[in-house]
Amino acid sequence: MKNRLWAWAALSLCLLLLLPLTAAAAENLDPVHENRLTISFRDNGTSLTGAEFNLYRVASMDSDGKLTVTETFSRYPVDFGTWDEETLRILAATLEGYVLRDGLTPFWSGKTDANGIIALRDLPIGLYLVLGSNHTQDGWVYETVPFMVKLPSRDAETGEWLYDVVVQPKLSKRPVQEGGSLTRKVLKVWADDGNQQNRPKEITVQLLRDGVVWDTVTLNAENRWRHTWADLDDRYHWVVVESTPENYTVEMTQEGITFVITNTYTAPPSLPVNPDNPDLPQTGQLWWPVPVLAAVGLLMIVIGLLRRRSAGYEE
Numbered sequence: 001m002k003n004r005l006w007a008w009a010a011l012s013l014c015l016l017l018l019l020p021l022t023a024a025a026a027e028n029l030d031p032v033h034e035n036r037l038t039i040s041f042r043d044n045g046t047s048l049t050g051a052e053f054n055l056y057r058v059a060s061m062d063s064d065g066k067l068t069v070t071e072t073f074s075r076y077p078v079d080f081g082t083w084d085e086e087t088l089r090i091l092a093a094t095l096e097g098y099v100l101r102d103g104l105t106p107f108w109s110g111k112t113d114a115n116g117i118i119a120l121r122d123l124p125i126g127l128y129l130v131l132g133s134n135h136t137q138d139g140w141v142y143e144t145v146p147f148m149v150k151l152p153s154r155d156a157e158t159g160e161w162l163y164d165v166v167v168q169p170k171l172s173k174r175p176v177q178e179g180g181s182l183t184r185k186v187l188k189v190w191a192d193d194g195n196q197q198n199r200p201k202e203i204t205v206q207l208l209r210d211g212v213v214w215d216t217v218t219l220n221a222e223n224r225w226r227h228t229w230a231d232l233d234d235r236y237h238w239v240v241v242e243s244t245p246e247n248y249t250v251e252m253t254q255e256g257i258t259f260v261i262t263n264t265y266t267a268p269p270s271l272p273v274n275p276d277n278p279d280l281p282q283t284g285q286l287w288w289p290v291p292v293l294a295a296v297g298l299l300m301i302v303i304g305l306l307r308r309r310s311a312g313y314e315e
Contacts, residue, residue, distance in 0.1 A: 035151040039118040047116030051135040054106035059127040077244040088148040094252040097241030100211035145170040180234040185258040188225035192265035
């Protein structure tokens with residue numbers, strides 16, 4: 001009986017030590033695996049041919065799936081702290097204005113084929129922003145919603161890495177009309193409770209027409225931090241971008257015809273210090289001893305139970 005218990009204790013120790021290693025191995029991606037991205041641009045069963053798309057590489061990715069923002073995009077006042085689906089949707093809408101206003105060079109640019117398809121191969125791993133230009137076909141103007149895509153992406157159910165990603169961009173459409181016009185609005189929202197004293201008295205917003213600054217307005221308390229543009233030519237793609245104040249990050253969402261700009265206050269950063277040397281920032285801690293110590297603790301508990309049982313038998 002005693003030998004059997006010792007065998008179970010040894011087996012438990014081995015499994016506990018191997019479990020973290022197995023999980024870590026399953027999470028790692030293959031950095032040299034070919035990444036494929038297919039963009040399918042269709043309106044129900046209609047292939048949208050000759051539609052232009054641009055890809056911008058926003059972040060690189062390591063073998064653990066950790067994203068690191070590129071130098072180009074790190075200068076923009078957006079929060080890259082989380083990468084969930086909703087955050088990526090807002091991030092795409094926010095970055096679009098900066099990319100178009102600053103005329104950033106895309107990582108890749110091209111058009112859909114006769115089947116409405118773009119098939120890309122051998123793309124570097126990372127996070128990409130995808131922007132589509134307005135496309136006119138069969139009496140309709142198609143406008144693409146900007147989006148982000150990870151290469152590779154994780155399967156939501158299995159957690160496995162997917163190296164062949166297929167996306168179908170969300171779009172809106174309107175009929176082509178001679179002399180057609182549309183309205184766009186902008187609304188400023190402040191997320192700075194307790195720090196209103198740091199809020200600027202006014203901010204500047206630019207309206208872009210196909211990436212070119214078409215108008216500039218000032219928002220403040222007098223106009224209730226909002227503005228409306230009417231009679232805009234509906235043949236163009238209209239986007240707004242803000243000159244974000246210092247110590248604020250920006251989020252952009254579009255709700256119907258209204259662009260909502262949310263500024264969140266961020267206190268000036270302060271680096272944590274190493275208690276042994278206050279001049280050096282802490283760079284992290286070693287976590288590998290944790291499972292080892294846990295295994296040793298489990299083994300000690302089993303030994304204690306064995307000793308107690310042995311003592312009981314002797315009595």
